[in-house]
Amino acid sequence: MATYSSILAWEIPWIEKPGRLLSIQSQKSWKRLGSRQLRLVDGGGPCTGRVEILDQGSWGTICDDGWDLEDARVVCRQLGCGEALNALQFAELGQGSGPIWLDELNCGGKESHVWRCPSQGWGRHDCGHKEDAGVVCSGFVRLAGGEGLCSGRVEVHSGEDWTPVSDGNFTLPTAQVICAELGCGKAVSVLGHMPFKESDGRVWAEEFRCEGEEPKLWSCPRVPCPGGTCHHSGVAQVVCSVYAEARLVTNGSSWCEGQVEMNISGRWIALCASHWSLANANVVCRQLGCGVAISTPRGPRFVEGGDQISTVRFHCSGAESFLWMCPVTALGGLDCSHGNTAYAICSGNQTQALPQCNDSLSEPAGSAASEESALYCSDSRQLRLVEGGSHCAGRVEIFDQGSWGTICDDGWDLDDAHVVCRQLGCGEALNATGSAHFGAGSGPIWLDDLNCTGNESHVWRCPSRGWGRHDCRHKEDAGVICSEFLALRMVSEDQQCAGWLEVFYNGTWGSVCRSPMEDITVSIICRQLGYGDSGSLNSSVALREGSRPHWVDGIQCRKTDTSLWQCPSDSWNYNSCSPKEEAYISCAGRRPKSCPTAAPCTDREKLQLRGGDSECSGRVEVWHSGSWGTVCDDSWSLAEAEVVCQQLGCGPALEAMQGAEFGPGNGSIWLDEVRCGGRESSLWDCAAEPWGQSDCKHEEDAGVRCSGARTTLAPSTAGTRTTSNPLPGIFSLPGVLCLILGSLLFLVLIILVTQLLRWRAERRALSSYEDALAEAVYEELDYLVTQKEGLLGSPDQRTDAPGEDYDDAEEVPVPGTPPASQGSEAEVPPEKEYQMRSSQTRSSLNVSREEANPGEGEERPWLLQGEKGDPEYDDVELSVQGTSTVTFW
Structure with missing residues (x-):
């Protein structure tokens, strides 16, 4: 079978015509045609770009006169790039140079090579390079159904449709080729056993036998499945990452101790120590087969291979098998002083058993044995924050003895919260919350009456009542909000899917700078906000009034990034750019109807309660893609209910209802795994699974019961949220007085x-x-x-x-005269x-007349x-x- 790469496509050098062979002159013509090559450039990938042809030692272009999808289809098929999605004109991907080889192209769509299509003639044209043609192809391979473009099930394009690839005989080298072709770094995981769609049991009828060095999957050797049926247990899945490899570099003899370095985009770069934790080090030690982490000593250290230090922050719990499995934050990394790099010392014995954790250690406090046992004991426990919409905000939970438990808020303050935030690599504590602010947990309550000084390495090393000893209930669960807690929003007066981009950092909302924001960055932002998969920067809007921080500049997202937080950028800076450089983004939201009522609408109009006994209680329903749908009760807690009640102007939340308490809804289940901090101004600001993706039924519809103190205050939404107050209260005192x-x-x-x-x-x-x-x-x-x-x-x-x-x-x-019997008669x-x-x-x-109009002195x-x-x-x-x-x- 003939194979083709993205930069090389050979013409078949032999063709027989009926009754005779080609003449010698024809054979020379075929040989000359076979020396031509085809490629796509300046498109950001092997299957998108300006069309260029190599002939007579020069790369030239194609004029866009008559250029359409039929012509683009031939180019995409010739390069093994699947189906043509768009035929670009007017040098949309930039102007080329050199000759213009073809003009007035008129392909039928079935030709094997683009230069076999009818045209004005080779090298004949009346164009300039401002008319260079380009294409956007679907690609031969893609990863679908995962988080972002660089993870998911493997699908290849058959020329008509996307077809899944079987996990039978699917190898890691094949996955490496796919990740490289898609610009997704390196393959870090190959999974199988993912069931096919029930409605479609088709599977690609070939097995790929890549060696790992091929430029594209199309170039890999492949063999038909025996009998035309591939053995499989499901669809092949691949996860790509730029954080694939880690190592410890030291001048000593041990391979399990040293400076922590990662291979990021082909370069080994040391990690900064500012957010490096023992949990992170433990993952590296396990990944390298070096047992568990014993310590992470700090101090200036030698940086090999240059002065560059990566400010990427990992937030591992300590139980992950690989560093790439941990949540990562790259946006706004703090400046790292030269030589202040992350360091790890591993036990070096992968099979070493950890000692049991006892709170009353037999060795004297401060002894070497005591410290070593404490480190091992700390390693056996894990710490996390949940229900806060981020790994740096939420209810504090500790894993021990096979169960996740909580901390009681008795004595809980900022010193205790500081230890938690630092232990998780989340900066400093902004707020120490109590009374189950992020919802009530379950399981044991591990700690009570905590009294940290703020300098402890682990929260369970702080003085307390004793492990597992408490007099609390889960309604007293403690929580924290750390400085590395991040949130994203758009601010606009009248737009729903457009506005000034703002990020919440260090307790304050601030703007984002637009340079050098590329299309992939804008797409990730729009997707993260639920406003579609694409967008554009708008530089024609007028300057905004008011002062605010300009938090971050130099954002450069990659295909592997699934959120803005994972995108590298310049470090956090209050004045990263001038006001005229603030980013205003317009997203192409894919919604048939933007509002349930007249446009433009606010977030309040896209949220309603149904089935309750009042206007402030009922099943939560949200408006999306032109219809009302429900919210699944997975992860549904009082924090999410609080956001809903405040968004509707119904006062504080009294109860978060689960299990379709107000009756099951109908239609779509739009949201699942909603995770709010409790103080977001809109449910749209909370983290959740992608719209419409859930594993729930309507018997799991979420509901709320609010206090019912409905107000007429203007709603705060993506279109009207202009305040810089990051965590607004329920009502302001002046507002309440004005209302009364x-x-x-x-x-x-x-x-x-x-x-x-x-x-x-x-x-x-x-x-x-x-x-x-x-x-x-x-x-x-x-x-x-x-x-x-x-x-x-x-x-x-x-x-x-x-x-x-x-x-x-x-x-x-007659009155005034005596009656006849009493007086004498007078003659008249x-x-x-x-x-x-x-x-x-x-x-x-x-x-x-007088009595009909009585005088003023009369009362009746x-x-x-x-x-x-x-x-x-x-x-x-x-x-x-x-x-x-x-x-x-």
């Missing part, structure tokens, strides 16, 4: 408005009532006047019978009698004042006392 005063003013306003409406309603009712009564008065008066005219008769009648009429009128009592002339009747009628009308409506009035009113009322009562009531 605002509520009281609102209540007073409601009362005043209610009283005003009642007063206006009463006025309208009274006015209507008075109008109705006045109308009734006028009608009654008209009736009375008519009746009196009937009783008194017409003027003609009064002239004819004045005495009779007068007698009728005389029967009416007819003309006087008429004038008196007219005067009485006018007086009655005047009284009615005029109808309720029965005995008040003038003499004229009394005349009228007395003359009609039978009818007036019926009319009014």
